[in-house]
Amino acid sequence: MVVAHRVGIPIFVTGGIGGVHRGAQTTMDISADLTELGRTPVCVVCAGVKSILDVGRTLEYLETQGVCVSVLGLDARFPDFFTRNSGFLAPSHVESPGLAALMVQKRAELSLDSGMLIAVPIPEEHEAEGHLIKEAIDQAVEEAASISGRDVTPFILSRVSEITAGQSLKSNIGLIKNNAKTGSQIAAEFARLTSPASRYVPPIQESNSSSLETEDSARPVVVGGSIVDFVVTVLEPQFEFTGRTHSGTVTQSYGGVGRNLADALVRLGCHPFLVSAVGSDSHASALTAHNPKLGREGLRVVSKESTAVYCVLLDQKGEALMGVGDMAMHEHITPSHIHQFEDELRRAPLVLMDGNLSQRTINYTLDLCSEAGVPVWYEPTDMRKAVKPWLEGRGHAVTFASPNLHELRALCSLLQLGEVGEAPTTSQDVPHLVQHVLGITAPLLQHIHALMVTMGRFGFMILRRAPVGRENDPLLPVPSRGEVEGEPVALYFSAVTTERVVSVSGAGDCLTAGFVASMMRKEKVGRCGAAGLAAASLSLDAMPAVPETLNPGVLDADHHVFSLVRL
Structure with a gap:
């Protein structure tokens, strides 16, 4: 996000953002992603919060940081990486990449210092079975009890992939491709909205x-x-x-x-x-x-x-x-x-x-x-x-x-x-x-x-x-x-x-x-x-x-x- 902002790139795509870890009320384990979203004016396109985290508290923390959170879809059900519905609602939703780009444009016009999060639900054909993923995550989290710091997330994701026999990895690849495609569509619409050249309409015939x-x-x-x-x-x-x-x-x-x-x-x-x-x-x-x-x-x-x-x-x-x-x-x-x-x-x-x-x-x-x-x-x-x-x-x-x-x-x-x-x-x-x-x-x-x-x-x-x-x-x-x-x-x-x-x-x-x-x-x-x-x-x-x-x-x-x- 920092690099994108410094070189003038307004839209950044990733898999899923970090957030508030489970049990953070005692460990204070909160990803720096959330702080950066609150102070860096870049739009982040992702598949939601990683499902190994506390999705509800993450959304609350983003609100505290003044981050605009929206789901790209017909409703506001917030995704949690491997599945399309985390059980939580985002504050808003947009129905198309064009409308998402319009939000990015309006944020820029208002000169806000905080970032924006556009959550893109994983495509249905790549969505993992919710109960299998949940059981795998619970098992991996339990096994990671002795691990701390930034080694926790890689360990849990690796174990989830092992437990699901690679299903989570296939889902991960599918959502990354979808995020990249969607982010590029938003970026193209944003360029159309902000480029003076986009207003030019070539003549159909000689005057x-x-x-x-x-x-x-x-x-x-x-x-x-x-x-x-x-x-x-x-x-x-x-x-x-x-x-x-x-x-x-x-x-x-x-x-x-x-x-x-x-x-x-x-x-x-x-x-x-x-x-x-x-x-x-x-x-x-x-x-x-x-x-x-x-x-x-x-x-x-x-x-x-x-x-x-x-x-x-x-x-x-x-x-x-x-x-x-x-x-x-x-x-x-x-x-x-x-x-x-x-x-x-x-x-x-x-x-x-x-x-x-x-x-x-x-x-x-x-x-x-x-x-x-x-x-x-x-x-x-x-x-x-x-x-x-x-x-x-x-x-x-x-x-x-x-x-x-x-x-x-x-x-x-x-x-x-x-x-x-x-x-x-x-x-x-x-x-x-x-x-x-x-x-x-x-x-x-x-x-x-x-x-x-x-x-x-x-x-x-x-x-x-x-x-x-x-x-x-x-x-x-x-x-x-x-x-x-x-x-x-x-x-x-x-x-x-x-x-x-x-x-x-x-x-x-x-x-x-x-x-x-x-x-x-x-x-x-x-x-x-x-x-x-x-x-x-x-x-x-x-x-x-x-x-x-x-x-x-x-x-x-x-x-x-x-x-x-x-x-």
Whole structure:
């Protein structure tokens, strides 16, 4: 610790620290490790206190020395070297190496003189059987009664290895490797947090009239799910859910509303910062390699967990019939993970968030953005999730939302605004529906800056309040509170006619991304709508949710004619 501190190394890895020996109340045998932790500002990563020691008294002594003690894991159970749970709780726990690095950074900013201890539980596959280790340690301690000083620990560890027939040595090697790996991850995250160079984002293309600002301060942030999609297309005109095998195609692609939005924004010339989570499996490797230009700084990799997977069944026309999703990974996009990137969120011109996040994560993100004055675009993803921001009183923090008619119906029902009409069956039904939806949502437009309501093959509408003659003004920057918003209006955009539809999966995400990318350029709503429709059209013509053909050229799409509707 002393050497590391003197040469400017902030993070130090070891196997397990020394501590208060058993019977120290009479022998006063206390390791110098604890004193050094109290006076040397270095973060020590280890597998806890050696199990031959008094773990409880060691934790008490570290508290006396003012040492920050935290467990790297989902709970605060403190490890004792050979086993993952000593029976004692640490004062705190952190869920990822990134959050541990943030603690190290904050300790440095406060110029504290004491050190920090990050305890990493031994991997389960290397954990020794608790009762066998305990019996071996008790026997070794008894045999060491005649030994004193620094010869005690080596003797006991050697005897434990003999008694367990080498099991403790195998565990020791496993935890050392794991500690080294974890310590290097924390160090890498710490370097990212503290190095000025880490803020640099290389440009995706040469600057031209179509490209956006490339400074880090102009980066939109996307918080949401990353999913591997399996798309099943039935090629037979008629089929039954009876267990019979039908001819069709099965393709693998990459999705998740949050990831789709970030992927599309990258291809449109933006430089989004994606905050998401994946497992440590082959799906994650393929997903992250899909678009190398999409940064991984905000990606949480959860060991021994599966990346989220979604399987959708399409008919011959590309229409979705049903889907099955394994979305447990989204629970790992936690407030503590997002907290690591608070600076990115506070600097963002816009934060886009999907409804796959947990309620507490949505609440935390909306609270943070509201306090920082950052506009939020909420993508509901389905009817159940459409209402999440409003369930616990955070609806005022949503600046933009992009529900379809079904999701809007759920939201209006929750807010008791009235019944949203059925989806149109012909183009003649659209004008009446737009007028009706505008009337139903007018009270909501007193609190939300704009709604994008999608209607599938019949296009979409933008609902907002605007003074007469300024209905087509840009949506960014968002006017300050208290400014006159004008009357409720709807801008209806009919869908672009496409020669063929390969898949509708991802079309809505590309529509939103095209609209947002144009909005980031401070374009008028009409131009934003044209860009969104052009992006959606490219998605419809390809199997991947976000096609490789998507490019910044869609932002220069011809101005699309839209209809203006008033109450």
